[in-house]
Amino acid sequence: MVRFGIVGTNWITERFLDAALQHEEFSLAAIYSRTEEKAREFAGKYGVENTYTDLESFAKSGDIDAVYIASPNSLHMQQAILFLENKKHVLCEKPIGSNAREVKEIFEAARKNDVLVMEAMKSSFLPNFKSVAENLPRIGKVRRYFANYCQYSSRYDAYKEGNILNAFKPEFSNGALMDIGVYCLYPLQLLFGKPKKIQASGFMLDSGADGQGSIILTYDDMEAVVMYSKITDSTMPAEIQGEDGNILIDRISTQEKAWIQFRDGTEEDISKEQVKNGMFYEVDEFIRLIKEGRTESSINSFENSLAVMEVMDEARKQIGVIYPADRSSQEL
Incomplete structure (x- = not known):
């Protein structure tokens, strides 16, 4: 134990x-x-x-x-x-x-x-994310990655009434990008690595936190579009577009269903069985690493976690989201 x-x-x-x-x-x-x-x-x-x-x-x-x-x-x-x-x-x-x-x-x-x-970051270890990665070659050359996580926060109702809770306080390094936009960026890093160029825009709340935003990330032969919000809802699935077909994911944070739509109109469900609470898989990975005497995950690796944070640093810089923690940093 x-x-x-x-x-x-x-x-x-x-x-x-x-x-x-x-x-x-x-x-x-x-x-x-x-x-x-x-x-x-x-x-x-x-x-x-x-x-x-x-x-x-x-x-x-x-x-x-x-x-x-x-x-x-x-x-x-x-x-x-x-x-x-x-x-x-x-x-x-x-x-x-x-x-x-x-x-x-x-x-x-x-x-x-x-x-x-x-x-x-729980989604990295979900069986359905592994299925997406395994099936990626079947859709041909990938040209676009689209991920969307827009979830209206109950804390935003309090915010509009003048009660600013932690979720919208920059002193806690919070906001839409850090809280939920990261769910869109981490799978992108795992599948395609760091982008060559980042273009970000967002909506700033009076508290200094971001309520929503969008990022376009450019690669040598593809682009990624990421949308996130804590002040609106969305039910759009995530989509990876290839020249021979598309992989769709019902919800980027939980990934309970994944399927392929081929160019000839046929569809194939590539979902795997997974437990409802996906946090189980990150616990399993963490305990396995301890038992094996390892000090770093090969999936949620130091390189991947740092790369995602560097993307978010640049996006925040462009949007104008500044945290007290940034004042001693040379990164922003």
Whole structure:
């Protein structure tokens, strides 16, 4: 069993635990929260005895082998490095840092301490994403990648009423691109690598966070179009257009269905069976890597995570999204 600690007692953590507790080698060992009351309340839901309100004590604890970090984005680097320096393996929610400088520092700490760190981008490990990658040659030369993730945030209703919650506060390195646009960019990086050129535009909210945006990414012989929003909804599938046919994905973040439309009008379902809560697969990858003594995923690799962040840094620069975390960075 791998003994996990949890940093961040919110809805995404509960979603993560719903998946992780299905894994036979996952053990929930300890909970951290800023207040004792919240830590014990959350721990009580899962029958966990060990709780912490001091992060440094938690990192030094002998209660855990690994930690899942689901705190605000702006805290990821500081917290990840603290655990890495205490020889704890780190699974950190996406985006793993606020910018490329922070991502590099996290990975350097992992190398220095010879422990595993992985960005928790779940879609990389989904059976249907693997099916898409395997079937890509069947649609011929790829000319366009289109991904769309537009999901109206309930927190936007609060925003319009004058209550600005964390999702729309730039001091937490939040906003539409970082929160959901990344789901469109990570598969693009895994399938096609870094683009040659980036053109980004977006709609800025008064808080300084982006509400929505679009990015055109140019490659030598294809282009990618990415759309994302936290202030509108969309049901359009993602699509990879080839000269001999197209691969469609129902929803880029969960990828529950994938199919090919060939130029002759025929269709083929290439979906594979996968569990409903796709976070299970990132847990499985992370635990497998620990068991094998590896310190980096070959899929959500340091190279891929950094490349995606560099694209987002450039897009934010063009849109005008600036975080407090950027002030000490030479990347923006």
